[in-house]
Amino acid sequence: GNSVTQMEGPVTLSEEAFLTINCTYTATGYPSLFWYVQYPGEGLQLLLKATKADDKGSNKGFEATYRKETTSFHLEKGSVQVSDSAVYFCALRGGSDYKLSFGAGTTVTVRA
Amino acid sequence: GAVVSQHPSRVICKSGTSVKIECRSLDFQATTMFWYRQFPKQSLMLMATSNEGSKATYEQGVEKDKFLINHASLTLSTLTVTSAHPEDSSFYICSAVQHNEQFFGPGTRLTVL
Numbered sequence: 001g002n003s004v005t006q007m008e009g010p011v012t013l014s015e016e017a018f019l020t021i022n023c024t025y026t027a028t029g030y031p032s033l034f035w036y037v038q039y040p041g042e043g044l045q046l047l048l049k050a051t052k053a054d055d056k057g058s059n060k061g062f063e064a065t066y067r068k069e070t071t072s073f074h075l076e077k078g079s080v081q082v083s084d085s086a087v088y089f090c091a092l093r094g095g096s097d098y099k100l101s102f103g104a105g106t107t108v109t110v111r112a
Numbered sequence: 113g114a115v116v117s118q119h120p121s122r123v124i125c126k127s128g129t130s131v132k133i134e135c136r137s138l139d140f141q142a143t144t145m146f147w148y149r150q151f152p153k154q155s156l157m158l159m160a161t162s163n164e165g166s167k168a169t170y171e172q173g174v175e176k177d178k179f180l181i182n183h184a185s186l187t188l189s190t191l192t193v194t195s196a197h198p199e200d201s202s203f204y205i206c207s208a209v210q211h212n213e214q215f216f217g218p219g220t221r222l223t224v225l
Contacts, residue, residue: 042218042219043116043118043217043218046213089155089156098144098146099158100214104154104155105155
């Protein structure tokens with residue numbers, strides 16, 4: 001079956017530091033890959049996505065590249081801000097039924 | 113566009129009572145909605161798929177008689193937690209599908225005393 005493995009947190013950074021959150025997946029076929037962000041007390045918001053190998057998703061300074069050879073979709077941001085403090089979820093969709101498989105989530109705290 | 117709302121945002125109830133949570137797609141029609149449960153500092157667990165005009169499809173281990181789902185229209189799905197107990201306390205999140213993507217509601221915090 002489909003599964004997503006995400007690096008464990010929590011991650012604490014200083015403002016302007018570089019952020020990487022590792023995500024690897026197991027899936028049959030050609031899944032679509034997503035990163036979602038959840039701010040405290042809120043639902044999930046789509047941060048970025050990639051639907052095929054070598055695609056790069058980007059948004060708000062965050063980037064992730066769909067690497068089929070390493071089955072990875074690592075999230076990166078070059079210079080984080082306090083407002084980036086949130087929980088980040090890697091997810092995949094493997095089929096046509098729209099179901100998502102989520103990683104465990106990584107809590108990121110950025111300090112001023 | 114693609115806004116999903118949930119009501120209420122927070123609810124506290126006594127053990128043994130039933131609680132209804134609404135999920136609405138505000139600016140689009142959704143034939144498919146999903147209900148998730150999220151425990152503190154954990155990932156989302158898919159509970160069921162809600163399809164307009166038909167019975168919900170529940171994931172393995174989710175009690176369908178405990179968590180009643182009704183998708184009565186293309187913009188509304190409801191989750192009713194029947195005879196709630198403290199172990200049902202959780203954050204419940206719904207999502208609605210538009211253009212092959214899931215758009216998530218803000219979540220409902222249920223506390224059962």
